Amino acid sequence: MLKTNEVIKVGIAQMDVVKPPHTIRTSGLGSCVGVILYDESKQIAGLIHVMLPDSTLGRATALNVAKFADTGIEALIDLLKVEGVQPFKLKAKIAGGAQMFKFASDKDSMRIGPRNVEAVKEQLRKNRIPLIAEDTGGNSGRTIEFDPVSSKLNIRTVNQGVSEI
Amino acid sequence: MIFNEKITSFHLDVLKEIGNIGAAHAATALSSLLNKKIDMHVPKVEMVSFNEMMELVGGAENLVVGIFLRIEGDVEGSMFFVLPIEQANQFIRGLIRDETFDFSAPNIPELGLSAMQEMGNILSGSYLSALSDFTNLKLYPTVPGLSIDMFGAIISIGLIELSHISDHVIVINTSIIDAELGDEESVRGHFFLLPDPESFETLFKALGVA
Numbered sequence: 001m002l003k004t005n006e007v008i009k010v011g012i013a014q015m016d017v018v019k020p021p022h023t024i025r026t027s028g029l030g031s032c033v034g035v036i037l038y039d040e041s042k043q044i045a046g047l048i049h050v051m052l053p054d055s056t057l058g059r060a061t062a063l064n065v066a067k068f069a070d071t072g073i074e075a076l077i078d079l080l081k082v083e084g085v086q087p088f089k090l091k092a093k094i095a096g097g098a099q100m101f102k103f104a105s106d107k108d109s110m111r112i113g114p115r116n117v118e119a120v121k122e123q124l125r126k127n128r129i130p131l132i133a134e135d136t137g138g139n140s141g142r143t144i145e146f147d148p149v150s151s152k153l154n155i156r157t158v159n160q161g162v163s164e165i
Numbered sequence: 166m167i168f169n170e171k172i173t174s175f176h177l178d179v180l181k182e183i184g185n186i187g188a189a190h191a192a193t194a195l196s197s198l199l200n201k202k203i204d205m206h207v208p209k210v211e212m213v214s215f216n217e218m219m220e221l222v223g224g225a226e227n228l229v230v231g232i233f234l235r236i237e238g239d240v241e242g243s244m245f246f247v248l249p250i251e252q253a254n255q256f257i258r259g260l261i262r263d264e265t266f267d268f269s270a271p272n273i274p275e276l277g278l279s280a281m282q283e284m285g286n287i288l289s290g291s292y293l294s295a296l297s298d299f300t301n302l303k304l305y306p307t308v309p310g311l312s313i314d315m316f317g318a319i320i321s322i323g324l325i326e327l328s329h330i331s332d333h334v335i336v337i338n339t340s341i342i343d344a345e346l347g348d349e350e351s352v353r354g355h356f357f358l359l360p361d362p363e364s365f366e367t368l369f370k371a372l373g374v375a
Contacts, residue, residue: 011216012225012321013332028225028317031325051215051321051328064332100322101233101310112325141318143226158228158314159271 007145008047013067015048015076017083018148025145029096031113033069033120033136036093036146036153037076037129039085045148046076052112053119069119077127090129093153093165094120095144097136113137133165172335172365177210179372180337183296184208188339188356190295191246191288195341198287199259204342206353212335215324221338222247222355225317229253230268232285233322234309236293239302240367242360243323246288246309247316252343252352257281268313278311285309292356300371323359330362 010016010026018024026034026049038045048066055068065071077087097117117136124131133153135142140157147154156162188205196203219225230253232246248256250268257277258266266277289309297304312319327334337358346352360368 012219012317012324013215013328028219028315028321030314030318030321032321052325067328067332098318100312100314100318112322139312141315143315 010047010049012049013051013064015046015066015072015079017044017046017079018146019044019083020149023145023147025143027143029142029144030098030100031096031116033094033096033113033116034142034144035069035073035076035120036144037073037080037090038093038146038148038151039080039089040091040151041089042085043148044080044083044085045146045151046080047144047146048072048076050116050120053115069116069123073120073123073127087127087129090127091132091151092124092129093133093146094131095135095142095153095155095165098138098140098142100139100141102139135163135165172212176365176369176374177212177335179369179374180210180335181208182372183300183358183368184210184337184339184356186299187292187296187358188341191292191356192341194287194291195256195284198284199256201259202344204344206340206342208337208339210335210337212333214333215321215328218320218324218334218336219317221336221357222249222316222320223350225315227316228269228314229316229319230281231312231314231316231319232281232289232309233312233319234285234289235307236304237307238305239371240300240304240360240364241326242358242364243326244289244292244306244359245320245323245357246285246354247319247357248354249352250313252346252354253281255343255346256284260284273313282309282311285311288356292358300368302367302371320357323357326361327359334359335365 097113340353
Protein backbone atom coordinates (compact mmCIF):
# COMPACT_ATOMS: atom_id res chain seq x y z
CA MET A 1 0.00 0.00 0.00
CA LEU A 2 1.13 3.52 -0.79
CA LYS A 3 2.18 5.74 2.07
CA THR A 4 1.12 8.95 0.41
CA ASN A 5 -1.71 10.94 1.88
CA GLU A 6 -4.95 9.79 0.48
CA VAL A 7 -8.46 11.06 1.06
CA ILE A 8 -10.90 8.26 1.77
CA LYS A 9 -14.22 9.24 0.23
CA VAL A 10 -17.46 8.22 1.84
CA GLY A 11 -20.67 8.41 -0.23
CA ILE A 12 -24.22 9.02 0.89
CA ALA A 13 -25.48 6.27 3.21
CA GLN A 14 -22.00 4.80 3.49
CA MET A 15 -19.30 4.56 6.17
CA ASP A 16 -15.60 3.91 6.42
CA VAL A 17 -12.61 4.03 8.77
CA VAL A 18 -9.39 6.05 8.49
CA LYS A 19 -5.84 5.90 9.92
CA PRO A 20 -2.93 8.33 9.38
CA PRO A 21 -1.55 9.57 7.08
CA HIS A 22 -4.91 9.47 5.36
CA THR A 23 -7.93 11.67 5.91
CA ILE A 24 -11.59 10.90 5.41
CA ARG A 25 -14.17 12.99 3.61
CA THR A 26 -17.81 13.14 2.61
CA SER A 27 -19.17 15.69 0.12
CA GLY A 28 -22.42 17.56 -0.32
CA LEU A 29 -24.14 17.00 3.01
CA GLY A 30 -27.56 18.66 2.95
CA SER A 31 -30.15 17.31 5.33
CA CYS A 32 -27.87 14.32 5.89
CA VAL A 33 -25.54 14.28 8.89
CA GLY A 34 -21.86 13.36 8.81
CA VAL A 35 -20.79 11.69 12.05
CA ILE A 36 -17.14 11.27 13.02
CA LEU A 37 -16.28 8.84 15.80
CA TYR A 38 -12.62 9.03 16.76
CA ASP A 39 -10.06 7.72 19.22
CA GLU A 40 -7.54 10.51 19.80
CA SER A 41 -4.81 8.35 21.30
CA LYS A 42 -4.99 5.61 18.68
CA GLN A 43 -5.57 8.13 15.87
CA ILE A 44 -8.29 6.06 14.29
CA ALA A 45 -11.57 7.53 13.13
CA GLY A 46 -14.73 6.46 11.39
CA LEU A 47 -17.11 8.53 9.31
CA ILE A 48 -20.72 7.78 8.48
CA HIS A 49 -23.02 9.74 6.15
CA VAL A 50 -26.45 9.32 7.76
CA MET A 51 -29.55 9.92 5.64
CA LEU A 52 -32.48 9.01 7.87
CA PRO A 53 -33.11 9.09 11.62
CA ASP A 54 -34.67 5.74 12.29
CA SER A 55 -34.41 2.29 10.70
CA THR A 56 -37.79 1.25 12.06
CA LEU A 57 -39.34 3.69 9.56
CA GLY A 58 -37.63 1.77 6.77
CA ARG A 59 -39.75 -0.74 4.94
CA ALA A 60 -37.03 -2.45 2.93
CA THR A 61 -36.25 -6.08 3.52
CA ALA A 62 -32.51 -5.81 3.16
CA LEU A 63 -31.23 -2.95 5.26
CA ASN A 64 -28.32 -0.77 4.40
CA VAL A 65 -27.39 -0.11 8.03
CA ALA A 66 -25.28 2.94 7.18
CA LYS A 67 -28.36 4.83 5.96
CA PHE A 68 -29.90 5.27 9.42
CA ALA A 69 -28.71 7.06 12.56
CA ASP A 70 -29.68 4.22 14.90
CA THR A 71 -28.25 1.22 13.04
CA GLY A 72 -25.43 3.18 11.43
CA ILE A 73 -23.76 4.48 14.56
CA GLU A 74 -23.87 1.01 16.12
CA ALA A 75 -22.34 -0.44 12.96
CA LEU A 76 -19.60 2.19 12.89
CA ILE A 77 -18.71 1.43 16.51
CA ASP A 78 -18.46 -2.26 15.58
CA LEU A 79 -16.25 -1.40 12.63
CA LEU A 80 -13.95 0.62 14.91
CA LYS A 81 -13.84 -2.23 17.45
CA VAL A 82 -12.47 -4.49 14.72
CA GLU A 83 -9.64 -1.95 14.36
CA GLY A 84 -8.88 -2.35 18.06
CA VAL A 85 -10.63 0.76 19.34
CA GLN A 86 -12.24 0.59 22.76
CA PRO A 87 -15.71 2.14 22.50
CA PHE A 88 -15.43 4.08 25.79
CA LYS A 89 -12.52 6.05 24.33
CA LEU A 90 -14.55 7.30 21.38
CA LYS A 91 -15.50 10.93 20.94
CA ALA A 92 -17.77 12.44 18.31
CA LYS A 93 -17.98 15.43 16.00
CA ILE A 94 -20.95 15.98 13.75
CA ALA A 95 -21.94 18.28 10.87
CA GLY A 96 -24.90 18.65 8.53
CA GLY A 97 -28.63 18.46 9.09
CA ALA A 98 -29.40 21.57 7.08
CA GLN A 99 -32.74 22.55 5.64
CA MET A 100 -31.89 23.24 2.02
CA PHE A 101 -35.30 24.51 0.94
CA LYS A 102 -37.62 26.65 2.99
CA PHE A 103 -41.24 26.10 2.14
CA ALA A 104 -44.33 24.75 3.74
CA SER A 105 -45.18 21.12 3.20
CA ASP A 106 -46.87 18.55 5.37
CA LYS A 107 -44.32 15.96 4.45
CA ASP A 108 -42.10 14.98 7.34
CA SER A 109 -39.25 14.55 4.90
CA MET A 110 -38.98 18.34 4.60
CA ARG A 111 -37.87 18.59 8.23
CA ILE A 112 -35.50 15.69 7.94
CA GLY A 113 -32.33 17.68 8.75
CA PRO A 114 -33.16 18.58 12.36
CA ARG A 115 -34.62 15.11 12.91
CA ASN A 116 -31.41 13.51 11.70
CA VAL A 117 -29.36 15.67 14.09
CA GLU A 118 -31.61 14.76 17.02
CA ALA A 119 -31.46 11.05 16.20
CA VAL A 120 -27.67 11.11 15.92
CA LYS A 121 -27.35 12.85 19.30
CA GLU A 122 -29.71 10.33 20.86
CA GLN A 123 -27.57 7.45 19.59
CA LEU A 124 -24.40 9.11 20.89
CA ARG A 125 -25.99 9.51 24.34
CA LYS A 126 -27.13 5.91 24.28
CA ASN A 127 -23.61 4.73 23.52
CA ARG A 128 -22.07 7.20 26.00
CA ILE A 129 -19.98 8.90 23.35
CA PRO A 130 -19.30 12.57 24.18
CA LEU A 131 -20.15 15.06 21.43
CA ILE A 132 -17.10 17.35 21.30
CA ALA A 133 -18.18 19.70 18.52
CA GLU A 134 -20.94 20.21 15.99
CA ASP A 135 -21.84 22.40 13.05
CA THR A 136 -25.45 21.60 12.31
CA GLY A 137 -28.62 23.18 10.98
CA GLY A 138 -28.76 26.27 8.80
CA ASN A 139 -29.49 26.06 5.11
CA SER A 140 -26.12 25.39 3.49
CA GLY A 141 -24.64 22.25 2.07
CA ARG A 142 -21.40 21.07 3.66
CA THR A 143 -18.36 19.07 2.65
CA ILE A 144 -16.43 17.73 5.61
CA GLU A 145 -12.98 16.21 6.02
CA PHE A 146 -11.48 14.72 9.17
CA ASP A 147 -7.82 14.31 10.00
CA PRO A 148 -7.26 11.54 12.58
CA VAL A 149 -3.87 13.04 13.59
CA SER A 150 -5.16 16.47 14.64
CA SER A 151 -8.74 15.30 15.38
CA LYS A 152 -9.89 18.37 13.49
CA LEU A 153 -12.95 18.41 11.29
CA ASN A 154 -12.68 20.74 8.32
CA ILE A 155 -16.01 22.06 7.02
CA ARG A 156 -16.51 23.73 3.66
CA THR A 157 -19.69 25.52 2.64
CA VAL A 158 -20.48 27.46 -0.51
CA ASN A 159 -21.45 30.70 1.23
CA GLN A 160 -19.54 30.74 4.51
CA GLY A 161 -16.19 29.44 3.29
CA VAL A 162 -14.10 27.04 5.35
CA SER A 163 -14.15 26.48 9.10
CA GLU A 164 -12.68 23.96 11.51
CA ILE A 165 -14.15 22.34 14.58
CA MET B 166 -42.96 -4.05 -1.59
CA ILE B 167 -39.64 -4.20 -3.35
CA PHE B 168 -40.45 -1.96 -6.25
CA ASN B 169 -37.10 -2.39 -7.99
CA GLU B 170 -37.74 -5.99 -8.88
CA LYS B 171 -41.04 -5.44 -10.62
CA ILE B 172 -39.79 -2.81 -12.98
CA THR B 173 -38.41 -3.97 -16.30
CA SER B 174 -36.57 -2.08 -19.00
CA PHE B 175 -39.88 -1.91 -20.84
CA HIS B 176 -41.32 0.04 -17.93
CA LEU B 177 -38.37 2.37 -17.94
CA ASP B 178 -38.91 2.99 -21.64
CA VAL B 179 -42.52 3.92 -21.04
CA LEU B 180 -41.42 6.45 -18.43
CA LYS B 181 -39.34 8.17 -21.11
CA GLU B 182 -42.59 9.41 -22.61
CA ILE B 183 -43.18 11.39 -19.42
CA GLY B 184 -39.79 13.03 -19.68
CA ASN B 185 -40.45 13.75 -23.33
CA ILE B 186 -43.81 15.41 -22.95
CA GLY B 187 -43.01 17.28 -19.77
CA ALA B 188 -39.64 18.60 -20.79
CA ALA B 189 -40.72 19.48 -24.33
CA HIS B 190 -43.36 21.81 -22.92
CA ALA B 191 -40.94 23.23 -20.39
CA ALA B 192 -38.29 23.78 -23.07
CA THR B 193 -40.83 25.60 -25.23
CA ALA B 194 -41.83 27.77 -22.27
CA LEU B 195 -38.17 28.51 -21.56
CA SER B 196 -37.53 29.32 -25.19
CA SER B 197 -40.36 31.88 -25.36
CA LEU B 198 -39.44 33.30 -21.95
CA LEU B 199 -35.85 33.96 -23.01
CA ASN B 200 -36.58 34.44 -26.67
CA LYS B 201 -33.82 32.05 -27.66
CA LYS B 202 -33.44 28.58 -29.09
CA ILE B 203 -33.58 25.78 -26.53
CA ASP B 204 -33.17 22.15 -27.54
CA MET B 205 -33.61 19.07 -25.47
CA HIS B 206 -32.06 15.63 -25.39
CA VAL B 207 -33.95 12.38 -25.58
CA PRO B 208 -34.93 11.66 -21.97
CA LYS B 209 -32.99 9.11 -20.01
CA VAL B 210 -34.74 6.91 -17.52
CA GLU B 211 -32.40 5.05 -15.26
CA MET B 212 -32.42 3.14 -12.06
CA VAL B 213 -29.35 4.37 -10.21
CA SER B 214 -27.84 4.10 -6.74
CA PHE B 215 -27.81 7.24 -4.59
CA ASN B 216 -24.12 7.71 -5.24
CA GLU B 217 -24.58 7.31 -9.00
CA MET B 218 -27.29 9.95 -8.76
CA MET B 219 -24.67 12.39 -7.42
CA GLU B 220 -22.62 11.94 -10.59
CA LEU B 221 -25.44 13.02 -12.91
CA VAL B 222 -24.51 16.69 -12.51
CA GLY B 223 -20.78 16.66 -11.92
CA GLY B 224 -20.55 15.16 -8.42
CA ALA B 225 -21.93 15.86 -4.96
CA GLU B 226 -19.82 18.97 -4.44
CA ASN B 227 -20.56 20.66 -7.75
CA LEU B 228 -22.09 24.13 -7.32
CA VAL B 229 -25.47 24.36 -9.03
CA VAL B 230 -28.67 26.37 -9.04
CA GLY B 231 -31.49 24.07 -7.98
CA ILE B 232 -35.25 24.47 -8.08
CA PHE B 233 -37.12 21.86 -6.07
CA LEU B 234 -40.77 21.10 -5.58
CA ARG B 235 -42.87 18.27 -4.28
CA ILE B 236 -45.69 16.83 -6.33
CA GLU B 237 -48.83 15.82 -4.50
CA GLY B 238 -52.08 14.36 -5.76
CA ASP B 239 -52.63 11.12 -7.70
CA VAL B 240 -48.89 10.72 -8.12
CA GLU B 241 -46.37 11.92 -5.55
CA GLY B 242 -42.74 12.63 -6.02
CA SER B 243 -40.00 15.20 -6.23
CA MET B 244 -39.06 17.38 -9.11
CA PHE B 245 -35.84 19.29 -9.69
CA PHE B 246 -34.68 21.76 -12.28
CA VAL B 247 -30.90 21.91 -11.96
CA LEU B 248 -28.68 24.35 -13.80
CA PRO B 249 -24.91 24.60 -13.74
CA ILE B 250 -23.91 28.11 -12.57
CA GLU B 251 -22.71 29.20 -16.00
CA GLN B 252 -25.99 28.25 -17.65
CA ALA B 253 -28.11 29.81 -14.89
CA ASN B 254 -26.12 33.05 -15.19
CA GLN B 255 -26.68 33.11 -18.93
CA PHE B 256 -30.46 32.68 -18.56
CA ILE B 257 -30.92 35.22 -15.79
CA ARG B 258 -28.63 37.81 -17.40
CA GLY B 259 -30.84 37.67 -20.46
CA LEU B 260 -34.00 37.83 -18.42
CA ILE B 261 -33.12 40.81 -16.20
CA ARG B 262 -30.82 42.45 -18.75
CA ASP B 263 -27.86 42.67 -16.44
CA GLU B 264 -24.66 41.20 -17.85
CA THR B 265 -22.88 41.42 -14.49
CA PHE B 266 -25.31 39.18 -12.67
CA ASP B 267 -23.57 36.16 -11.11
CA PHE B 268 -24.94 33.32 -8.96
CA SER B 269 -21.48 32.60 -7.59
CA ALA B 270 -21.08 36.17 -6.23
CA PRO B 271 -21.15 36.51 -2.43
CA ASN B 272 -24.30 38.66 -2.39
CA ILE B 273 -26.68 37.62 -5.10
CA PRO B 274 -29.00 40.49 -6.10
CA GLU B 275 -32.61 39.89 -5.09
CA LEU B 276 -33.88 40.62 -8.60
CA GLY B 277 -31.93 37.73 -10.09
CA LEU B 278 -33.06 35.38 -7.35
CA SER B 279 -36.71 36.17 -7.85
CA ALA B 280 -36.30 35.88 -11.62
CA MET B 281 -34.83 32.43 -11.11
CA GLN B 282 -37.63 31.53 -8.75
CA GLU B 283 -40.18 32.67 -11.31
CA MET B 284 -38.45 30.75 -14.07
CA GLY B 285 -38.64 27.66 -11.85
CA ASN B 286 -42.35 28.29 -11.37
CA ILE B 287 -43.06 28.59 -15.07
CA LEU B 288 -40.97 25.63 -16.17
CA SER B 289 -42.10 23.19 -13.53
CA GLY B 290 -45.67 24.34 -14.10
CA SER B 291 -45.50 23.65 -17.82
CA TYR B 292 -43.73 20.31 -17.28
CA LEU B 293 -46.34 19.12 -14.82
CA SER B 294 -49.44 20.44 -16.57
CA ALA B 295 -48.34 18.70 -19.78
CA LEU B 296 -47.83 15.54 -17.81
CA SER B 297 -51.17 15.90 -16.09
CA ASP B 298 -53.01 16.46 -19.40
CA PHE B 299 -51.33 13.48 -20.98
CA THR B 300 -51.98 11.03 -18.15
CA ASN B 301 -55.23 12.44 -16.85
CA LEU B 302 -53.74 12.39 -13.38
CA LYS B 303 -54.22 15.14 -10.84
CA LEU B 304 -50.85 16.61 -9.93
CA TYR B 305 -50.52 19.40 -7.40
CA PRO B 306 -47.08 20.96 -7.23
CA THR B 307 -45.92 22.82 -4.13
CA VAL B 308 -44.42 26.28 -4.55
CA PRO B 309 -40.88 25.66 -5.81
CA GLY B 310 -37.94 26.36 -3.53
CA LEU B 311 -34.63 27.75 -4.76
CA SER B 312 -31.15 26.88 -3.54
CA ILE B 313 -27.70 27.70 -4.86
CA ASP B 314 -25.48 25.08 -3.37
CA MET B 315 -23.72 21.74 -3.79
CA PHE B 316 -25.61 19.32 -6.04
CA GLY B 317 -25.45 16.53 -3.45
CA ALA B 318 -26.96 18.72 -0.73
CA ILE B 319 -29.78 19.75 -3.06
CA ILE B 320 -30.69 16.44 -4.67
CA SER B 321 -30.55 14.39 -1.46
CA ILE B 322 -33.83 15.91 -0.28
CA GLY B 323 -35.47 14.15 -3.22
CA LEU B 324 -34.04 10.81 -2.13
CA ILE B 325 -35.47 10.89 1.39
CA GLU B 326 -38.95 9.50 0.61
CA LEU B 327 -37.71 6.55 -1.38
CA SER B 328 -34.71 5.85 0.83
CA HIS B 329 -37.18 4.41 3.35
CA ILE B 330 -37.66 1.43 1.08
CA SER B 331 -34.83 1.41 -1.42
CA ASP B 332 -31.19 2.17 -2.07
CA HIS B 333 -31.93 2.96 -5.69
CA VAL B 334 -33.86 5.65 -7.43
CA ILE B 335 -35.67 5.73 -10.75
CA VAL B 336 -34.85 9.04 -12.29
CA ILE B 337 -36.51 10.56 -15.35
CA ASN B 338 -33.76 12.84 -16.58
CA THR B 339 -34.17 15.26 -19.48
CA SER B 340 -31.40 17.67 -20.29
CA ILE B 341 -31.79 20.89 -22.21
CA ILE B 342 -29.37 22.63 -24.52
CA ASP B 343 -28.88 26.34 -24.94
CA ALA B 344 -27.60 26.69 -28.50
CA GLU B 345 -25.44 29.70 -27.53
CA LEU B 346 -23.55 27.82 -24.84
CA GLY B 347 -23.14 24.60 -26.79
CA ASP B 348 -23.78 21.08 -25.67
CA GLU B 349 -20.99 20.48 -23.17
CA GLU B 350 -22.10 18.23 -20.32
CA SER B 351 -20.88 20.88 -17.86
CA VAL B 352 -23.41 23.51 -19.02
CA ARG B 353 -26.44 21.29 -19.49
CA GLY B 354 -29.56 22.02 -17.50
CA HIS B 355 -31.53 19.04 -16.21
CA PHE B 356 -35.09 18.24 -15.29
CA PHE B 357 -35.22 15.40 -12.80
CA LEU B 358 -38.47 13.73 -11.92
CA LEU B 359 -38.26 11.26 -9.04
CA PRO B 360 -41.62 9.61 -8.43
CA ASP B 361 -42.17 8.17 -4.96
CA PRO B 362 -42.11 4.35 -5.01
CA GLU B 363 -45.83 4.07 -4.20
CA SER B 364 -46.67 6.14 -7.26
CA PHE B 365 -45.25 3.91 -9.96
CA GLU B 366 -48.28 1.68 -10.12
CA THR B 367 -50.57 4.66 -10.70
CA LEU B 368 -48.20 6.07 -13.28
CA PHE B 369 -47.97 2.83 -15.23
CA LYS B 370 -51.71 2.37 -15.17
CA ALA B 371 -52.21 5.89 -16.50
CA LEU B 372 -49.70 5.17 -19.26
CA GLY B 373 -51.52 1.99 -20.21
CA VAL B 374 -49.09 -0.58 -18.87
CA ALA B 375 -50.17 -2.72 -15.97
